[in-house]
Amino acid sequence: MRKYLLSAVAAGAVLAGAGSALADEAAAQKWIDQEFQPSVLSKDDQLAEMQWFIKAAEPFSGMEVNVLSEGIPTHSYESEVLAKAFEEITGIKVNHQILGEGEVVQAVQTQMQTGRNLYDAYVNDSDLIGTHSRLQLAYNLTDWMGGAAKDVTNPGLDLDDFMGTQFTTGPDGDLYQLPDQQFANLYWFRKDWFDREDLKTAFKDKYGYDLGVPVNWSAYEDIAEFFTNDVKEVDGVPIFGHMDYGKRAPDLGWRMTDAWLSMAGAGDKGEPNGIPVDEWG
Template sequence: MTRLLSGAAVLALTAGGAWANEEAIAKWLPEFQPSALSEAEQKAELEWFAEAAKPFAGMSINVVSETIATHEYEANVLARAFSEITGIQVTHDLIGEGDVVEKLQTQMQTGQNVYDAYVNDSDLIGTHWRYQQVRNLTDWMAGEGADVTLPSLDVADFVGASFTTGPDGKLYQLPTQQFANLYWFRYDWFNDPKNQEDFRAAYGYDLGVPDNWSAYEDIAEFFTGRDLSHMGVEGEVYGHMDYGKKDPSLGWRFTDAWMSMAGMGDKGEPNGLPVDEWGIRVNENSQPTGSCVARGGATNSPAAVYAIEKYIDWLTKYAPPAAAGMVFSEAGPVPAQGQVAQQMFWYTAFTADMVKDGIPVVDEAGNPKWRMAPSPHGAYWEDGMKVGYQDAGSWTLMKSTPLDRAKAAWLYAQFTVSKTVDVKKSHTGLTFIRESTIEHDSFTERAPKLGGLVEFYRSPARVRWSPTGTNVPDYPKLAQLWWQNIGDASSGAKTAQEALDALCAAQEQVMSRLERAGVQGDIGPKLNEERDPEYWLSQPGSPKPKLDNEDPTPVTIGYDELVKSWSESN
C-alpha cells in the first residue's frame, strides 16, 4: 500500500529551488525500498532535507541510543545516508540502555552538552515534563525549530505519540522504535493432538492461549518435564521462562508492567489513573501523592504481593534451573533453543532472532513454530486496565543543546523516522512506529513469517500496551530501587511483602526529597499524610483489598480464533 502525501505537503517539500545533492539522493533511494511513499515523494522528502540542512553543512553532531537492531541500522546506514545527502556529519553512538540514561542525567545535572540528541525511552516522560529540561516538540516545531521541521513528518501517523505526550498536551519526544512485551508460545506444541488430548484429560478444558494467569500456570505445569519425544523433541522441557538475577534488568522486568498485568493499578489508557503500574498515586494536578498503601499507593498492596509471589513461584517450579541466575540479555535467547513451551514476559524486539533459518523454533520452510499473543492477566485485573508494556525509544532534544546543534540533530532525527525510510527500517528491526508502515502491503506479505507480530500491531488490542507513564516523577532515581528491593524477594532474603514494603518506602523517600527541594514546582510530588491502610483499601479502585480467591477459573482461547476476532474488530 502506498500512502500519498497531500498536495500541500508535496508543494512544501519541493519549494526551495535547485538541489546540490541529486547524486547522493539517487544513490540512496534504492536502499529505502519499499516505502509508504512513491519514489517521487521520497525524492521530494530527501530534497527537502538537503535544502533545510544547507545552513549546517560541514557541522559534526553526536547522537546516542541503546544497542538494538533498529538503532544499528540507523547508526550504520541512515547516519551515512543523511551525511552524504545533507553534508551534516553524524556520529551515532550505540551504548547500553543504562549508559544512555546516565549520559542524559549528566547533561541534566551539569547543563553541559554531552549529546546533541538522545534516543531515550518514553518511560522518562514524567521526568521530562516535570523537570522541563527537554525541548517540548510541540512548541519547538511551531517556533524555533519550524524552519527545520519536515512538512510531511505527520505526527498523527505515529502510533506511540500518546506515550510521549505530557499531561499538558505537549509532545516531548518523538518515537523512533517501539516494541511490545507479549505472550510467546510454541504453536506447534499447542496444536499437537496428543498434547491437546492429554491436557484436556488433566485439566478439563482446552489447551490454548491463556487469557488469565490461572490458565498460564496450568500450562506451565503441564509442559514442565513432559515427554515430547513423539514430536521429535529430546531433552528436558519447561513450561515457563524468566530471569531472576539481582541486576538492573530485574527492575525493568517489573516496572515494564508486570504489576499492571497482575491488576495492581487503576483503569486507564495509556496508564492507570490515579494509580499507575508502579503503584504511584497522583492527585488531580498529576502530583505524585504516595506509593505505599498508607498514602493511597499500591506498590505494597495485596495485588502487588500476589504479582511477586506468582513470579517467584513460577520461576522456581517451571523455568530452567539456570534462569534464576540469569539477567535479561542471557534469558532472551533461551526460548529459541527449543525447550520452552511458553513465556509470558517476552519482548517482540527478539522477533528478528526468533525467525532465523536453522534454529529449533523455525521449520524447514522458514516458518516460525511459535506465535505471539496478548499476555494473560492476573486475578486483580479488570477490563479497561493496561495489560502490558511497550518500549518506545524516542528522540529527545535537551534545552542545554545549543540551538544550531539542536536544529541539525532534529533534522537527523526526523530523517530516521521519515516515511521515506521507515518501512525499510521496520523490516530490518521489526519495531513499528507508524500506522502507514504497519499497514504496508509488504508487511501483509511478510506477516506469516513473523509469528503474529503484524496481526498484533494491526489489532485493536495494541492500545492496552504502553510504557511507563507520567505518574513517575523521576524515572532514573526510582527505577534503581526496584531491582535492589525485588532482588531481595527473588533471592529469598525477604518475603514478597517485606520487599515491597521496603520498595514503596524507598520510593516515598525519593518523592519526599523532591517535594522538599521544590525542583519540579507545582507539578512535583505532594505526599498524602499516612492513614490506616484499611481506609484506602476500602475505597473504589486501586489499591485493592486481598481477594478471597486469587486463582479464578482458568480461561483459554484458540490462537486462530483470537486472530480472527482481531480482523473482525478492524
C-alpha cells in the same frame, strides 16, 4: 550553553541543527535504490521526501549535530548507516556516538544538572518521560515541532504511525520523546490446538470462558494447567512444559517480571501514563 536537549529523536524525523553545501539529490537516489528498500513509499515519493530534506537543510550550512545512544544493533545501524546517508543527502553532519546504557543516562543527567551542552540529542529510554516532562529541560516536541521548528519538521511525519507514543507523552498530554526502537515481547502458541472444537468446548466447560490468547496472568495459568493436566497429549504426542525465553541470559528475571507480569496487569497503575509499574518504574 544550551538549556534544552532533544530526547529520543527518531532518525531523520527532525532537523536538529546543521549542514553544508554537500546536499546531493543523486546521493538521495543512490540511498533510495541501494538501502531504503523495501518501503511503504514508492521510490518517487521517497525522492520527494528527500528533496524536502535537502531544501530544509540549506540554511544550516557549516554546523554539526552530536547524538548519543546506547550500543544495541538499532543504534549501531543509525550510527554507521543512517548518519552517513543523512550527511550525504542533506549536508548535515551527524556525529552519532555509542556508549553503554549507564553512560548515556549519566550524560543526560550531567547535561540537565550543569546546563552544559554535551550532546544535541539523546536516544534514551522512555522511562525518563517523567523526568523530562517534570523538569522541562528537554524540548517539548509537541510545542517545538508546531512552533519554532515547524519549518524543519518533516511534513510527512505521521505521529499516529509510531508505536509507543503513550510511553513518551507527559501528563500534560505533550510529546517529549519520539519512539526510536522497541523491545518486542511476543506470545507464541499452537493456534491449531486453540482452534480444535473439542479442546475449546472442554476448556470453556471447566473455566467458563473461551480458550484464546490470554489477556491476564490468571488466564495464562489456566491455559497452562489445562493443557498440562487435562489434555496431556494431542494426537498421541505428549505435551510438556512451555517456554518464555529460549536463550540463557542475565535479563531473564526482569524480562519475566517487567514484561510478562506487567503486560498481564500484575503491576500497579502508575503516573504519568497509567501503564503498570514494576521494578523499572
